[in-house]
Amino acid sequence: MQVEAKTGDLKIETFDEGLVLTPLGAWTAEGVDAAARRAEKLDLSGAKGKTLAFDLGQLDRLDTVGVLVLHRLEARAAEIDAKVEIHNVKPPHQRLLDALSDRGRGDPPAKAGEFGPVTLLADVGESVLEMGKDAARATSFLGAVVAATGKLMLAPWRFRFTSTVVHLERVGLRAVPIIALISFLVGAIVAQQSIFQLKNFGATLFVVDLLGILVLRELGVLLTAIMVAGRSGSAFTAEIGSMKMREEIDALKTMGLDPIEILAMPRLVALVIAMPLLAFLASMSALLGGGLVAWIYGDVTPVTFLQRLKDALSLQTFFVGLVKAPFMAIVIGLIACTEGMKVEGSAESLGARTTSSVVKSIFIVIVLDGVFAMFFAAMGI
């Protein structure tokens, strides 16, 4: 069996009548590269007004890519008024040439969208508008949720109890280990750093006040919200988004079912129940971590710690933290569901919406926490 060349080449000969081009070897997708680059730079002026002949007799293999390179040479020949002749074509190559003779010629349509300062400005403008639309969408979604809640109150048997319990397990129970661990560690770190600073003033014992108030008012609920946004918010967006992609949401609508009632309500209710519980757990866990560190680094015995904690905290401090949890749960759930509903056909869009769901939830949760802090300060709580 004759060994066939794996790459193509191009031979050029000049005659009085014009140029003769002889493609050699394999003019295929894999092999034509070098020959194509040569053909691109080839000086065809010798054929101007004369003949440009192709001798295909020494071509081993030809595929559509090779034909395309030939087409380009022919087009250039037409520009300089050269007459094109093709000789010695092998039968299989002829079949391919015939099949492609009128294919893929003509200019590609003009491409729009060059990068430049204008597109940059347009992008910025679009993002600003999009932010406004996002706010409107979330608000309208909140309205739809309120309406669905109203409808469910009139017909409570339609509430999807099983689904809610399933989500409660995913959002709540399964988040317990990671939230407990992270809060434990953060509590420990805060306590350790505080002890180092407070020691300078001989006020080591105040670490208990600092830790207790910080954890119960802010840290516990904030850490929980961030973890839940990352864990469950992303999952909600991806679930609802892929349902949207596969027209499952449309299927629900055509059955006369309300996607908000079926998909969003159970998730939101599960979040609203789970968040305060998780926030409580996070606070306790952070206190435990902080208490251990205080014992080790600051010689504050557990008994002293608890005694001091009891004096430092009021029930109010405890509730000020927990009362924020359900609001944060609603914000996370709303953003996750609206982002999920915004998913379009592509896998990329699913990824983009999931990312944006988490980023937005965390941002809004922190802003909300700030608003609460200002509100409580104004109220003197």
Added chain:
Amino acid sequence: MAEANGGTPDNIISVRDLVVGFGDRNVIDGFDLDVRRGEILGVVGPSGAGKSVTLRAVIGLLPKKAGIVEVLGVDLDQATAKERLAVERRWGVLFQQGALFSSQTVLQNIQMPLREHTSLSPKLLDEIARLKIDLVGLKPEAADRFPSELSGGMIKRAALARALALDPDIVFLDEPTAGLDPIGAADFDKLIMTLRDALGLTVYMVTHDLDSLTTACDRIAALKGGKTLAVGPMSEMVKNDDPWMQQYFRGERARAAGIGATAA
């Protein structure tokens, strides 16, 4: 000789005693098949007979428990990674749902294999992709659309264009006409035949479409219970006296497709 364009002159794919299973259940058990160079072979069988499983096993997406699969004369189990890649570059696969990359335009989808396997200039890549788009009968405007913006028929055509990107010797089609309207399906059959003639393709087609089987396929392989029931042209299929074959090729729908008339 390990050159991937070898193989016996006739059989471009040869499958012997193929066994494929999940757990201890064998879906394919002792499947034999030869595909001849340049033919369009249709693979039929009842639902769950393992048509798609066979196809996936031949192209190496499913592990097989036993058997030999030779494509272009290369035993895919014995082949080195390099030989395997050489074979993989000479086949194209059209998946049932198209499997176009949703984050890329049609043009980029077609260029993907070329971009990865060759070092052609971007301008030439664009022209190649536009040629393939033209070849499969899509309008030039389709080039810059995303898969989510295409109709079912256009997705199949775009996916075929991607399968043809590297000018393969073999194309595997998994239910190419499923989900197309009869006119679209007939067009697609015609397209496959035209491309086979123009590009010298060998086509391995899993199908349920009796019209495709009569118009496009040179030979038909019937699968049942994980084994090859019969292989041959339509005229032989009609004469087979297996009850399923009788029902399939001589039933109501077959008569509507004009098969009964040729047999009678």
